Amino acid sequence: MELLKALRGTAAIRDFTDEPVPDEVLYRILDSARFAPSGGNNQGWRVVVVKDPALRAELRDLYAKAWRDYVAIGEAGLRAWSPxxxxxxxxxxxxxxPKHEPRGEFVRNLDKVPAMLVVLGHLDVLAAVDRDHDRYTFAGGGSLYPFVWSLLLAAREEGLGGVMTTMHVREENAVRELLGVPENFALVSTVFLGHPVERPTRLKRSEVPDFAWIDAFGGPPLSPEVTGS
Structure with a gap:
């Protein structure tokens, strides 16, 4: 697929057909995603491909628990877990x-998603340069989330759709215990893949001048016209 078309058209997909995703396809996807950049080329990602029905059911329930909290916080007019x-x-x-039982076929059928990949990050090799700041830290994710995005782009090339979700992070200790994850690894994301029932053709995003400015926060918006320096 042409690169810009993939960048502009890779939506979050949560509705999949029953068609399975063979191991050889997952292998090809991961084989491409492994070329994602990371600090010091340390490649701190690890992936658990979850197939066991009992494990999938446990992960579904953990997701649903976090999802209920997310919905409840949103109904209270708050942005859930904002720093x-x-x-x-x-x-x-x-x-x-929540005021009502949260809706969502995706959550209820999470264990039936064709491919479930739990992405982990090796804490020992992350250069989290904002580690000691007195605010929420995220710089370490710069060595991990490019891999997740590359994974989704590679899946798109295979005709699949998918979504990256961090909802399981809310129940990280339970997930760690369930999958036998060592203490020096953190849960980065759960990625769900499959053949999409429908693929959106037009994605809604902010325009460049809404978020890119010149020389100062909130300064003159970047324009496609040539301007003086």
Whole structure:
């Protein structure tokens, strides 16, 4: 697939057909994704391909638990788990629970998704340069999430669709125990892949001038016209 077409048209897909994803296809996807960049070329990602029905059911239930909290926080008018959120308000929303049983065929049928990949990050090799800041840190993810995105792009080339979700991170300790993950590895994402029932053709995103400025935050927006320096 032509690169720009893939970049502009790779949507998050959560609705899949029953067609299986063979191991040889998963292998090809991972074989391409492994060329993603990482700090020091340390390639700190590891992947658990989850096939066992019992493990899949456990992961579905852990996801559903986190999803209920997400919905409850959203219903309270908060952005769930925002680093700047009011923690007490969040806790109150979670304690109250969602007003209605959360909808979502994707969550209910998570264990039936054709391919389930749990992506882990090796903490010993991450250069998290913002590790000691007094704010939320994310720089270490720069050595891990390019791999996840490359995985999704490679899946697109194979005619598949997929979605990266971090919902399982909410239940990281339980996932770690379930899959036998060592303490020096963190849960990065769960990626679900399959043949899409429908593929969106037009994605909605902000325009470049809405988020790119010249010389200062909120400065003159970047324009496609040539301007002086």
């Amino acid at each position: 700047t959120a009011d923690r007490e308000a969040e806790a109150a929303a979670i304690a109250a629970g």
